[in-house]
Amino acid sequence: MEDQITRLTSRLVVPFIQVYGIYIILHGHLSPGGGFSGGAIFGASLVLMALAFNLSAGVKQISHQSASLMESGGALGYALVGLIALLWGGNYLANRAASFPLGRAGELFSGGAIPVITVFVGMKVASTMVTLFYNLIEGEAKVGDPEKPGA
Amino acid sequence: MPNQVLMIVILAAVLLLAAARFFPRLQLRTVLTLALLAVIGYFLLITVAEMPLFGKAVNPAHNEISLRYLEQGVAETGVINTVSGIITDYRAFDTLGEATVLFVAIAAVIATLKSH
Amino acid sequence: MTLQHHFPALIIVIFLICAFIMPLLFRWRSTLCAPALLLVHLLALAMAVALLVRLYAGGPFYYHLGNWAPPWGIELKIDFLRVYMVLILVGLGLWIFVYALKDLAHELKREVTGWYYALYALLIGSMSGMALTNDMFNLFVFMEICGIASCAIISIKESRECLEASFKYLILSAMGTGCYLMAIAMIYMVTGQLNFQLIREALPAAAGLYPNNLLVATALIIVAFGTKAALFPLHVWLPDAHASAPSPSSAVLSGLVIKIYAFSLFNILFFVFPASFRQAVPINEIVLWLATLGILFGSIFAMVQEDLKKMLAYSSIAQIGYVFMGIGLNQPTALLGGFYHILNHALMKGMLFMVAGVIIQATGRRRVKDLNGIGHVLPLVMIAFTVGGFSMIGIPGTGGLISKWYLAEGALLANRLFFVIVIVLSSLLNAVYYLPIIINAFLNPYEGREPVKPVSRLMVGAITAGMIAVIFFGVYPKPVIVFLKAALAAVIGM
Numbered sequence: 001m002e003d004q005i006t007r008l009t010s011r012l013v014v015p016f017i018q019v020y021g022i023y024i025i026l027h028g029h030l031s032p033g034g035g036f037s038g039g040a041i042f043g044a045s046l047v048l049m050a051l052a053f054n055l056s057a058g059v060k061q062i063s064h065q066s067a068s069l070m071e072s073g074g075a076l077g078y079a080l081v082g083l084i085a086l087l088w089g090g091n092y093l094a095n096r097a098a099s100f101p102l103g104r105a106g107e108l109f110s111g112g113a114i115p116v117i118t119v120f121v122g123m124k125v126a127s128t129m130v131t132l133f134y135n136l137i138e139g140e141a142k143v144g145d146p147e148k149p150g151a
Numbered sequence: 152m153p154n155q156v157l158m159i160v161i162l163a164a165v166l167l168l169a170a171a172r173f174f175p176r177l178q179l180r181t182v183l184t185l186a187l188l189a190v191i192g193y194f195l196l197i198t199v200a201e202m203p204l205f206g207k208a209v210n211p212a213h214n215e216i217s218l219r220y221l222e223q224g225v226a227e228t229g230v231i232n233t234v235s236g237i238i239t240d241y242r243a244f245d246t247l248g249e250a251t252v253l254f255v256a257i258a259a260v261i262a263t264l265k266s267h
Numbered sequence: 268m269t270l271q272h273h274f275p276a277l278i279i280v281i282f283l284i285c286a287f288i289m290p291l292l293f294r295w296r297s298t299l300c301a302p303a304l305l306l307v308h309l310l311a312l313a314m315a316v317a318l319l320v321r322l323y324a325g326g327p328f329y330y331h332l333g334n335w336a337p338p339w340g341i342e343l344k345i346d347f348l349r350v351y352m353v354l355i356l357v358g359l360g361l362w363i364f365v366y367a368l369k370d371l372a373h374e375l376k377r378e379v380t381g382w383y384y385a386l387y388a389l390l391i392g393s394m395s396g397m398a399l400t401n402d403m404f405n406l407f408v409f410m411e412i413c414g415i416a417s418c419a420i421i422s423i424k425e426s427r428e429c430l431e432a433s434f435k436y437l438i439l440s441a442m443g444t445g446c447y448l449m450a451i452a453m454i455y456m457v458t459g460q461l462n463f464q465l466i467r468e469a470l471p472a473a474a475g476l477y478p479n480n481l482l483v484a485t486a487l488i489i490v491a492f493g494t495k496a497a498l499f500p501l502h503v504w505l506p507d508a509h510a511s512a513p514s515p516s517s518a519v520l521s522g523l524v525i526k527i528y529a530f531s532l533f534n535i536l537f538f539v540f541p542a543s544f545r546q547a548v549p550i551n552e553i554v555l556w557l558a559t560l561g562i563l564f565g566s567i568f569a570m571v572q573e574d575l576k577k578m579l580a581y582s583s584i585a586q587i588g589y590v591f592m593g594i595g596l597n598q599p600t601a602l603l604g605g606f607y608h609i610l611n612h613a614l615m616k617g618m619l620f621m622v623a624g625v626i627i628q629a630t631g632r633r634r635v636k637d638l639n640g641i642g643h644v645l646p647l648v649m650i651a652f653t654v655g656g657f658s659m660i661g662i663p664g665t666g667g668l669i670s671k672w673y674l675a676e677g678a679l680l681a682n683r684l685f686f687v688i689v690i691v692l693s694s695l696l697n698a699v700y701y702l703p704i705i706i707n708a709f710l711n712p713y714e715g716r717e718p719v720k721p722v723s724r725l726m727v728g729a730i731t732a733g734m735i736a737v738i739f740f741g742v743y744p745k746p747v748i749v750f751l752k753a754a755l756a757a758v759i760g761m
Contacts, residue, residue, distance in 0.1 A: 029230035034238070036249075068290055075254050076287040078247055079280055090334055092276035093243040095228060097334035102229030111230035117239045121250055128253045135264050198483045203456060211459040211473060216338050244276075244332040244341045248396075248408030251283055255389050255412050258290075259419030262382035263433075266375065266425045 010052035017045035025122035039125025074124030282392025293381025308361040344401035347754035352398040367515035369723035374513040432507035443494035450487035496528035499561030509580035514624025522617035555595025561588035566696035601677025608670035618733035640713030651734040656701035666740035
């Protein structure tokens with residue numbers, strides 16, 4: 001399907017969606033939201049690109065390799081933040097007890113490990129959505145019609 | 152309780168007989184399944200009726216846990232979004248588990264699709 | 268604080284980290300995947316031994332994740348039984364993984380082996396987490412990981428049956444997890460706690476106010492863990508799933524995964540529900556009777572199977588019944604038998620599935636009827652099968668006898684003669700389907716012209732190690748028995 005309206009609209013909307021997703025992730029400790037919801041919004045923007053254009057346009061935005069890097073990196077980063085807490089004298093995944101600087105509550109840089117964890121979770125969720133979508137679409141394209149997927 | 156159970160059993164038996172009479176093509180298995188579902192549904196309903204009412208201050212779930220989360224959460228975690236403070240600090244290990252669930256789901260999907 | 272203090276959390280976390288790295292490692296340095304996972308197993312094993320040493324020095328202890336004490340944070344509890352389970356999980360996980368190193372090359376496409384290792388690491392890590400956690404919701408999270416990973420290591424094999432079996436397992440497993448989540452919600456609603464010990468303290472008061480809620484929650488918990496552990500009427504997913512999976516997956520699913528769910532049910536029944544609650548509601552009796560039915564019907568179904576792996580799978584339904592019988596009898600000696608059977612059955616069933624894998628790989632045969640004379644071409648492997656079969660039946664000199672002996676003694680001490688008869692009867696039933704295979708394998712001539720393919724020495728070595736272990740735990744059970752006796756002494760009175 002080559003629909004001008006869909007393509008133009010999504011090209012206009014995608015940057016806003018992505019900024020909004022990043023905002024939700026970065027503001028997870030200050031306002032409703034967080035890694036899971038922000039990551040889902042960010043991932044949805046990439047899925048929208050692949051749906052409105054075609055799979056290769058989506059893959060151009062974020063390649064398989066970087067998706068899998070984000071995938072592993074997000075989860076790994078989360079686990080490693082926990083390990084840093086060990087080095088700093090707390091138990092696993094400790095925050096205040098491991099003397100992460102908490103800052104002044106309500107500011108962007110506050111909450112010690114929490115924003116870091118939120119960013120990692122956001123990365124993880126966004127890449128999960130994208131990877132899941134790519135893999136299912138590609139499986140479909142391999143078995144079914146060679147037409148542009150999602151059209 | 153025993154009276155209610157007895158009543159339910161009798162009711163189910165009557166329904167069974169009636170169903171067998173009016174719908175001769177109905178299979179016994181279907182009827183038994185429906186009867187079982189009715190019994191389970193009845194028990195779930197009386198359970199729901201017994202549950203503590205939503206939002207009452209005297210409910211057991213409103214205890215020292217939520218009190219501390221709300222009163223000292225900001226000081227102890229440094230974030231003003233209490234939900235975020237709970238899931239990524241007080242119970243961060245559960246969230247690590249949830250992130251791992253996402254990872255295992257991806258691993259399962261890719262493994263299955265690549266092998267077929 | 269030394270690093271040793273953090274071992275409880277690290278045992279779980281190193282498996283998770285290893286799994287997260289695995290896809291990247293497989294992409295860029297694929298030869299390092301297997302050594303990395305082996306190393307993680309060895310590290311975890313060393314940590315589990317260190318926990319055991321610390322337990323002997325100072326008794327049970329707790330680990331607070333994130334330094335938050337229980338009502339607010341998550342707690343891991345380390346006591347003798349949990350460390351016993353972790354040792355079995357990691358130790359036998361390592362053993363099965365060594366076998367898998369060579370076996371997977373024949374059963375899987377090369378490009379998915381990296382994902383298999385990742386799923387395997389997640390499986391062992393989540394099971395260790397289930398064994399150690401002292402928090403209802405944390406247990407649920409690990410159950411989710413374990414459930415999805417165990418479906419995936421079945422569906423990873425390229426065959427229709429695997430997909431079908433895995434789908435069936437996925438649906439029932441999700442139903443089990445859902446039931447458990449609902450049970451947690453109900454228990455939290457009436458007690459306001461998630462920690463095992465704190466729920467235990469709050470339950471008596473809640474039982475007076477909200478009896479039906481707790482009854483339904485109990486029923487949901489039994490259904491949830493019964494489904495996951497293949498307790499008798501809820502076992503329908505097991506035969507297909509365990510029979511069609513790749514052999515190492517069958518070994519780990521039959522040997523370890525169903526055991527950890529049985530152990531979790533035990534943990535909840537004995538450490539969450541107070542004794543007064545267990546007396547008011549006949550939970551133990553229900554588990555006991557379902558286990559009895561499972562023991563008998565599992566064996567009867569196993570007798571009529573034509574496929575070797577399917578027969579072994581049905582036999583697992585019977586054998587997990589022994590573990591549940593130990594839990595259900597509510598008597599220290601029987602519980603000891605049940606716990607010893609966790610180790611024994613994991614060893615012998617793991618070994619038998621490995622043997623089946625070797626037979627299929629070497630000769631391509633998987634029907635019980637076609638195994639005539641196989642002992643002449645694969646002597647060492649069939650000797651291991653013989654030892655495993657004898658252990659299932661309970662012939663002296665094998666581990667199976669010891670656990671059945673303690674179960675029967677426990678049943679006698681509890682004045683339940685009927686269950687002694689069940690145990691004897693089931694041994695006879697086991698003999699009916701294991702002995703003919705052994706006799707035919709050695710006494711009949713081998714028919715068939717196609718050459719027997721060579722089998723990797725590592726696989727045969729793993730099987731031999733299993734055989735030696737089965738005999739060792741049958742001839743010299745004393746250390747484990749003494750350990751379990753001490754560990755269980757405190758449990759029953761609770």
